[in-house]
Amino acid sequence: MPRELTILGPTLLGDAEFRPAAAAVDPGIGMRLVRDGLVARFTDGDGRLLATVQHPRRVRSTSEVRRLLPDVPTLPPEADGGGWWWTDVFVPFDDETEPIGSALATAIAERAHGVLSAQDARRR
DSSP: OOEEEEEEESSOOSHHHHHHHHHHHOTTOEEEEETTTTEEEEEOTTOOEEEEEOOOEEEOOHHHHHHHOTTOSSOOOOOTTSSEEEEEEEEOOSTTTHHHHHHHHHHHHHHTTOEEEEOSSOOO
8 A cells, every 4th residue: 555645835846856856865866757657657767656646636625635635734825716736746655765765755845835734644
């Protein structure tokens, strides 16, 4: 079962956030777009999966965001037109790749001026 993380922010995530974030964590991280570009898969130099980033969805309900992401005390700035981009990130739950995948999710959130939510047993 993977670790489920959520990036919430004003930016529709894409290559401009993915590649610099990956390079900041480890220059050897590779990225491949699948499912017609809707999903990004990040791997290490040995081909091991580090993270899968799903296509973002627009959310506009503050109360729903607060209900679903109770570990986010302060919401990030809103996107143009209101609301936020909600992006799910899945990271393998293993001792070798999980720290790198989680660091990658953090770096992507920072580049996108968003916040990272971890609604699972491991807290950052």
